[in-house]
Amino acid sequence: MAKRNIVVIGASAGGVFALKQLVEALPADFPASIFIVMHVSPHSPSMLPAILSSAGPLPAEHPADGQLIRPGRIYIAPPDHHLLVEYDQIIVKKGPKENRFRPSIDALFRSAAYTYEARVIGVVLTGMLDDGTSGMWSIKRLNGITIVQQPDDAAYSSMPSSVLDFVDVDYSVPLNDMAALLTRLVTEPIPEPTRDAFQEQDRMEAEINIAAQENAFDIGILNMGDLTPLTCPECNGALVSIKEGKLIRYRCHTGHAYTANSLLAETTKSVEESFWKAIRSLEETVILLEQSGKQFAEGGNQQASEQFFAKARETRERARFAHSFATVQEPLSFTEVTDGSNQPTP
Numbered sequence: 001m002a003k004r005n006i007v008v009i010g011a012s013a014g015g016v017f018a019l020k021q022l023v024e025a026l027p028a029d030f031p032a033s034i035f036i037v038m039h040v041s042p043h044s045p046s047m048l049p050a051i052l053s054s055a056g057p058l059p060a061e062h063p064a065d066g067q068l069i070r071p072g073r074i075y076i077a078p079p080d081h082h083l084l085v086e087y088d089q090i091i092v093k094k095g096p097k098e099n100r101f102r103p104s105i106d107a108l109f110r111s112a113a114y115t116y117e118a119r120v121i122g123v124v125l126t127g128m129l130d131d132g133t134s135g136m137w138s139i140k141r142l143n144g145i146t147i148v149q150q151p152d153d154a155a156y157s158s159m160p161s162s163v164l165d166f167v168d169v170d171y172s173v174p175l176n177d178m179a180a181l182l183t184r185l186v187t188e189p190i191p192e193p194t195r196d197a198f199q200e201q202d203r204m205e206a207e208i209n210i211a212a213q214e215n216a217f218d219i220g221i222l223n224m225g226d227l228t229p230l231t232c233p234e235c236n237g238a239l240v241s242i243k244e245g246k247l248i249r250y251r252c253h254t255g256h257a258y259t260a261n262s263l264l265a266e267t268t269k270s271v272e273e274s275f276w277k278a279i280r281s282l283e284e285t286v287i288l289l290e291q292s293g294k295q296f297a298e299g300g301n302q303q304a305s306e307q308f309f310a311k312a313r314e315t316r317e318r319a320r321f322a323h324s325f326a327t328v329q330e331p332l333s334f335t336e337v338t339d340g341s342n343q344p345t346p
Helices: 015-024 050-055 105-119 134-142 159-164 174-187 201-211 260-298 301-328 334-340
Strands: 007-010 035-040 072-078 082-086 089-093 122-124 144-147 171-174 226-231 238-244 247-252 257-258
Touching: 007 015, 007 105, 007 134, 015 035, 015 050, 015 174, 035 050, 035 082, 035 105, 035 159, 035 260, 050 072, 082 105, 082 201, 105 134, 105 201, 122 134, 122 159, 122 174, 122 257, 134 144, 134 159, 134 247, 144 159, 159 174, 226 247, 247 260, 257 260, 260 301
Parallel strands: 007 035, 007 122, 035 072, 122 144, 144 171
Antiparallel strands: 082 089, 226 238, 238 247, 247 257
């Protein structure tokens, strides 16, 4: 009988502490392979393999593209690269970002679910927003086991809470109980996985290939969802909507992907950026108008000089007005909307 021998873990804010605590409690003879996506800076080297190797008995590493999967090892996504699994090997690619992140938790989880089905255990730990929710839906859809850190036990509860909102999760446990749960689950026999056709098969395969650097437009991603009037905050490409149970996601024709929550956060962030760009343009206009006014004054044309200075004063007032909006405009997410934590200060 097959066993659950693929464990995929996603974490973001507060994740280093949570991951250290988890791997510290795992046994040295843990028989499954562990894959981790942790949101880290794309511009700095990650010390997470060294941290986790020293924290527990299992060796951790950044794998190379094409490396074969071995049991009892921890594989961690390198900065700015997606970590995927396919046919007993590891894929490390720089495909389009998902939910503003590369590596993406969803991309890893989706590839594991598609390849290994019921042999997969998905775990979402502490973090902000909702990367991992779509991936956990895929794991559940293909008969894997889904686990989240109890939200009130997490340093940041948004990611596990989002999974609980959209996925029928198998286990919600505190971090202290997770290693024991995983150790038990990986020893339980399961029926041999079968590759039965399922409704989302073509689309899921296409999204995995996009994360592995294939061309989303050539794959035909625009035909795999409903075209929307929305545009991608990353590249301004057209977005199609994709429904997974209660969850709605978006993907653009170049490949970037968003949940509705992450799209809301990114779109409202761009609103503030637009205000600052408008302020810059208005203030540059003031500079040009005042310089022109001075030139006309020096040339003896007082009437034209006054006209330019008057227009400069009007433009300066518009810039101040725009500034007052920019300082209260803040990015939103579902959490901030529902709990009122992002109300502008008067």
